[in-house]
Amino acid sequence: MAEIKKLVLGRKIVEDLDEDQELPSELMTVNMGPSHPAMHGTVRIVLTVDGERVVESDVQPGFLHRCFEKESEYATYTQIFPYTDRLNYISPMINNVGYAMAVEKLLGLTDAVPVRAQYIRVIVSEISRITDHLTCVGASAMELGAFTPFLYFLKAREWLFELLEELSGARLTYSYVRIGGVVSDLTPDFHERLIDLLDKIDGVMLEVEALLNNNRIFRDRMEGVGPFSAEDAIAFGLSGPVLRACGVDYDVRKDNPYLVYDRLEFDVPVGSAGDCLDRYLVRLEEMRQSSKMLRQCMRDIPAGPVIVDDPRVAMPPKKEAYNTIEAMIRHFKHIVDGIRVPPGEAYTWVEGGNGELGFFIVSDGTGRPWKCYCRSPSLINTQSVSKTIQGHLISDIVPIFGMINMIGGECDK
Amino acid sequence: MAGAVLEALRARFGGAILETTSAYGDDVAVVKRESLHEVAAFLRDDPAMAMSYPCYCTCVDYLGMELLTISPTTPLAVPAIPSSLPEEAPRYAMVYELRSIKHRHRIRIKVPLTEGDLKVQTLSDLWPAFNWLERETFDMYGVAFEGHPDLRRIFMYDEFIGHPLRKDYPKERRQPLVRREFSDE
Amino acid sequence: MSEQPQASPQTVTLTIDGRQVTVPKGTSVIEAAKQVGIEVSAFCYHPGLTVVAVCRQCLVKIDGQPKLQPSCQAVCADGMVVHTADDWSRGARPQMLEFTLVNHPIDCPICDKAGECTLQQLYFEHDNAASRMDVPKVRKPKVVDLGPHIVLDAERCILCTRCIRVCDEVAGQHQLEMKNRGDHEEIATAPGAELDNAYSINTVDVCPVGALTSKDFRFTMRAWELMTTPSICTGCATGCNIEIHHKNERVWRLVPRFNAEVNRHWMCDEGRFTYHKLRTRRMVAPAIDGLPARWDEAIGHAARLMAAAIQKSPAGVGVVFSPQHTNEDNYALVRLAREMWGVTRFYVGGKGPVPERADKILRDADINPNRRGVKAVVGDATIAGAQVLGEDLSQGEISALLVLGHDLELGPEPMERAAMLEALVVIADSEEGIAARARVALPSAAWAEVAGTMTNRQGLVQRLHQAFAPPGQALPAWEIITRLGQASGAALGYGHVRQVFEEMVGKVGELSGQAARWGRETRPIQLRFANSRG
Numbered sequence A: 001m002a003e004i005k006k007l008v009l010g011r012k013i014v015e016d017l018d019e020d021q022e023l024p025s026e027l028m029t030v031n032m033g034p035s036h037p038a039m040h041g042t043v044r045i046v047l048t049v050d051g052e053r054v055v056e057s058d059v060q061p062g063f064l065h066r067c068f069e070k071e072s073e074y075a076t077y078t079q080i081f082p083y084t085d086r087l088n089y090i091s092p093m094i095n096n097v098g099y100a101m102a103v104e105k106l107l108g109l110t111d112a113v114p115v116r117a118q119y120i121r122v123i124v125s126e127i128s129r130i131t132d133h134l135t136c137v138g139a140s141a142m143e144l145g146a147f148t149p150f151l152y153f154l155k156a157r158e159w160l161f162e163l164l165e166e167l168s169g170a171r172l173t174y175s176y177v178r179i180g181g182v183v184s185d186l187t188p189d190f191h192e193r194l195i196d197l198l199d200k201i202d203g204v205m206l207e208v209e210a211l212l213n214n215n216r217i218f219r220d221r222m223e224g225v226g227p228f229s230a231e232d233a234i235a236f237g238l239s240g241p242v243l244r245a246c247g248v249d250y251d252v253r254k255d256n257p258y259l260v261y262d263r264l265e266f267d268v269p270v271g272s273a274g275d276c277l278d279r280y281l282v283r284l285e286e287m288r289q290s291s292k293m294l295r296q297c298m299r300d301i302p303a304g305p306v307i308v309d310d311p312r313v314a315m316p317p318k319k320e321a322y323n324t325i326e327a328m329i330r331h332f333k334h335i336v337d338g339i340r341v342p343p344g345e346a347y348t349w350v351e352g353g354n355g356e357l358g359f360f361i362v363s364d365g366t367g368r369p370w371k372c373y374c375r376s377p378s379l380i381n382t383q384s385v386s387k388t389i390q391g392h393l394i395s396d397i398v399p400i401f402g403m404i405n406m407i408g409g410e411c412d413k
Numbered sequence B: 001m002a003g004a005v006l007e008a009l010r011a012r013f014g015g016a017i018l019e020t021t022s023a024y025g026d027d028v029a030v031v032k033r034e035s036l037h038e039v040a041a042f043l044r045d046d047p048a049m050a051m052s053y054p055c056y057c058t059c060v061d062y063l064g065m066e067l068l069t070i071s072p073t074t075p076l077a078v079p080a081i082p083s084s085l086p087e088e089a090p091r092y093a094m095v096y097e098l099r100s101i102k103h104r105h106r107i108r109i110k111v112p113l114t115e116g117d118l119k120v121q122t123l124s125d126l127w128p129a130f131n132w133l134e135r136e137t138f139d140m141y142g143v144a145f146e147g148h149p150d151l152r153r154i155f156m157y158d159e160f161i162g163h164p165l166r167k168d169y170p171k172e173r174r175q176p177l178v179r180r181e182f183s184d185e
Numbered sequence C: 001m002s003e004q005p006q007a008s009p010q011t012v013t014l015t016i017d018g019r020q021v022t023v024p025k026g027t028s029v030i031e032a033a034k035q036v037g038i039e040v041s042a043f044c045y046h047p048g049l050t051v052v053a054v055c056r057q058c059l060v061k062i063d064g065q066p067k068l069q070p071s072c073q074a075v076c077a078d079g080m081v082v083h084t085a086d087d088w089s090r091g092a093r094p095q096m097l098e099f100t101l102v103n104h105p106i107d108c109p110i111c112d113k114a115g116e117c118t119l120q121q122l123y124f125e126h127d128n129a130a131s132r133m134d135v136p137k138v139r140k141p142k143v144v145d146l147g148p149h150i151v152l153d154a155e156r157c158i159l160c161t162r163c164i165r166v167c168d169e170v171a172g173q174h175q176l177e178m179k180n181r182g183d184h185e186e187i188a189t190a191p192g193a194e195l196d197n198a199y200s201i202n203t204v205d206v207c208p209v210g211a212l213t214s215k216d217f218r219f220t221m222r223a224w225e226l227m228t229t230p231s232i233c234t235g236c237a238t239g240c241n242i243e244i245h246h247k248n249e250r251v252w253r254l255v256p257r258f259n260a261e262v263n264r265h266w267m268c269d270e271g272r273f274t275y276h277k278l279r280t281r282r283m284v285a286p287a288i289d290g291l292p293a294r295w296d297e298a299i300g301h302a303a304r305l306m307a308a309a310i311q312k313s314p315a316g317v318g319v320v321f322s323p324q325h326t327n328e329d330n331y332a333l334v335r336l337a338r339e340m341w342g343v344t345r346f347y348v349g350g351k352g353p354v355p356e357r358a359d360k361i362l363r364d365a366d367i368n369p370n371r372r373g374v375k376a377v378v379g380d381a382t383i384a385g386a387q388v389l390g391e392d393l394s395q396g397e398i399s400a401l402l403v404l405g406h407d408l409e410l411g412p413e414p415m416e417r418a419a420m421l422e423a424l425v426v427i428a429d430s431e432e433g434i435a436a437r438a439r440v441a442l443p444s445a446a447w448a449e450v451a452g453t454m455t456n457r458q459g460l461v462q463r464l465h466q467a468f469a470p471p472g473q474a475l476p477a478w479e480i481i482t483r484l485g486q487a488s489g490a491a492l493g494y495g496h497v498r499q500v501f502e503e504m505v506g507k508v509g510e511l512s513g514q515a516a517r518w519g520r521e522t523r524p525i526q527l528r529f530a531n532s533r534g
Helices: A002-009 A068-072 A078-085 A092-107 A115-143 A147-168 A190-212 A216-222 A230-235 A241-245 A276-300 A318-323 A325-337 A377-383 A394-404 A408-412 B004-016 B033-045 B130-141 C029-035 C087-101 C118-126 C162-171 C202-206 C269-279 C295-312 C327-341 C371-378 C386-394 C412-419 C433-437 C477-487 C497-507
Strands: A028-032 A044-050 A053-060 A344-351 A356-363 A369-375 B017-023 B026-031 B053-061 B092-099 B106-113 B119-121 B144-146 C011-016 C019-024 C059-062 C081-083 C150-152 C177-179 C186-188 C212-214 C227-232 C241-247 C250-256 C317-321 C345-348 C400-404 C423-428 C440-443 C452-455 C461-464
Touching: A028 A394, A044 A394, A068 A078, A068 A369, A078 A092, A078 A369, A092 A115, A092 A344, A092 A356, A115 A147, A115 A190, A115 A276, A115 A394, A147 A190, A190 A276, A216 A276, A216 A394, A230 A241, A241 A276, A276 A394, A318 A325, A325 C087, A325 C118, A344 B017, A344 B026, A356 B053, A369 B053, A377 A394, A377 A408, A377 B130, B004 B017, B004 B026, B004 B033, B004 B106, B026 B033, B033 B092, B033 B106, B033 B119, B053 B130, B106 B119, B130 B144, C011 C029, C019 C029, C029 C059, C029 C081, C059 C087, C087 C118, C162 C202, C202 C212, C202 C250, C227 C461, C250 C269, C295 C317, C295 C400, C295 C423, C295 C440, C295 C477, C317 C327, C317 C371, C317 C386, C327 C371, C327 C400, C327 C452, C327 C477, C327 C497, C345 C371, C345 C386, C371 C452, C386 C412, C412 C433, C423 C433, C423 C477, C452 C497
Parallel strands: B026 B106, B119 B144, C011 C081, C317 C345, C317 C400, C400 C423, C423 C440
Antiparallel strands: A028 A044, A044 A053, A344 A356, A356 A369, B017 B026, B053 B092, B092 B106, C011 C019, C059 C081, C150 C212, C177 C186, C227 C241, C241 C250, C452 C461
């Protein structure tokens, strides 16, 4: 009985209760989701509650499963880019980059990607990271009742989407990266526009922080809610802001630098308690660090080609393809046969918006992968939700789930 | 650092490690199914290994795989790989990747499994992260994890028939619409 | 080397890229290289045609020779040392490709051969250099009607002369020739003449580019979207091995498959067109007296009619076998008729012979694929044909007929008699012929939709594979016969066509020892995974 009391009553001290005054109660099963405003994407949580307290929960993902892996087995390597866009659809560039790097590893082209292309990949990755965190924080704040930060942040996100739309042609599903580089160079006024936007976003962030950071309601609902210890976090395979909020200093960009991250100066914010407030603060600080990185990149980016020079990997420029038979043949073979990747298996991982995003690709030597597995941070982070919400109130699920930032597309693949 | 983990494994487990390779900077150890749990526990608990971080686990189905090696006239880098898998090669391989946050090394473990005997011991008691990942592998490939606390499908609905990521499951197959009967109990 | 292999006088031993290989005398270097797994690039070389060495794409370095040698023409000699991957040979390939591409039009988007084009494949594998052309390309006529089946695009032609050799050596008629000189050379027929031999579409198969296209297939489907299933041509008794190229349950073309004993690399034009019948006048639902019925009703009705006829006079019941159907279908029928029903009046149907067709090349006068198989399965080489059936019908000796197949050449009067029989049950895939007059018509699957075997004129048992499911409610004929048997109380017990085959091979004398002919099951493979054709 004491066990159940401790479980059910959570943070309240057991001795405070008066046994004689206990009302009879029974556990109730409540369904939360999959169509629920607070269940980002579509996730169903079957809660067993005692009053408002969660006794047990069964988190059921899979409502957005779109067979990414199965489809990848039938598509050429370049055709998989749109599928990767739709994994973490709030930070699609990072998915593109991670996948391209995995294929390049099998091709042996990791070092042959031109430096300008690497800088561009870092730039778009960091912009995507900012959009991811803007969405996460904004949406979570809205679910706690703070509608204004949501609108402010989404306005900021819109500016970035416009910028990337000029660059790649799409607001959300860019397919901008290619094996060996990126599809096209930055637009001529990209630099000025990006710096301008970063200044404006810095301003927006100051506004939102002023609204939220010391807000009594926000602090009460986020502070101390859903704490997670560092050992547990590591054993659960958490990564990204969720892991760093627990105090574990692990960031792929620092521990296993890829592209040009080793040339950039940035700090990795690390929390201590692992509760929702720490996760929120880590995300805010990461946005600032991304902004810092972006300024450095735009300062340091060299001129040069944006795709590797190998005709077996890079599509020919359209002008040549329409005017010479050689380039036309190359174009055809790329589309029909795909890029022939030597047989092998490799795993590459990058720092996604939610954590370690990895691609494990098994190649059989043809232009289509034998297997393309995505190690999705959202799926693994969401696994910890069940443990985190145990003992909390139903209304605590909202900030906990929001701060996990489960993106349905990435979780369910 | 590159081969140290593999050497330690070979030294400690000898015959249970069927093969070790190191390609593309990844260390891979092919481990016998029966020794998997022991090897994994060693990797987690041994202070020199300290693989505390579970990265992912998945399964690869090699049915009908024919490796198409690029001809010698093409100068893309090609590591030596046999041109086709022998007939008796096991059809499946479980793939686990573990990492050490402290020592910054990692290892990929592959466990070959044959078609009629598709089961392996669960690692979810060592790392809770493998709970859902093994459920995902079970859902997609049908690998049974012995000792798993809650082995049920995770992405597919319960009435789904078959395991979709297997190579003999055609992409276009349709499943019957599910209609659940609700009783008024 | 540690030990010299015993060189018998009929073989020579040479070294290719460091690997020793022993080949029969007279083998060319390119064929010897294939034996050690080295594919030397070539355009004009074809294993089924004579060697001309005009394209120079297969140049390799042979020690002791001052210049690179065309490996298709160089004959292997003892102790020869060949290098195919050294710098000189590897450098020659892109040079030859560059020459070949100098005047090649930028037609890939509209060219039929894209996706299975040897020029595309070799360029991508061996060259990939940018174009150095800065002058206009030579223009030639682009839509030249060479004959009833072939269209020539002269600009795409790379002058390999494979088509000329096909007409000379396979069809035995010299109908194509090169006209003009230098880079203005074009393929042409003699003035006023046409490319109309019976094997003309083989030139489309061997053409490494899209210069020759078949009017039947051009602009209908992209090659890389097709799925391929191996099968046997059912145009005549030769039984050429083919590949069915299909997509979305529809056949788009038939191409020959190599078989050293039957058809080597070729097939005739008529055989290529047999797929058109798969979509014309197909029977898709069972019918009783012309009205659609359910399967169980139709089977039941047919069984009742036959049972009544057998009871009244077993000697008057006749069964017509079909040389257009597989061995398994005919075997199931002979078991049902002979063992279960006790019928002995057997006939064989099919189309009549066409003597003008018979040439010594591939085409046979018998345009039914499985006559020999029917005779073996029924166990009677002198089984009566359509003419005797017609006479018997006219004389009123027949009271009931179970006919397999719709091809039955009866005159108008016997056909009327047949239509007036009490029991005329026809199992066929088409509504034509006798199927139109049947009391009960049962739809069967056609040759591309069944797995089974057929015996060709040489006595070879060849396997057909199923490309896609039969249309509508059609079923394989052996399954229909099994159901018919079940409905009349005779359990044949066949659940899978392989069962029929294995029983047949065990029981039919002429087919014993053919168990291995069933081969392995295949699944349709998309052409883009297969090697480029040509």
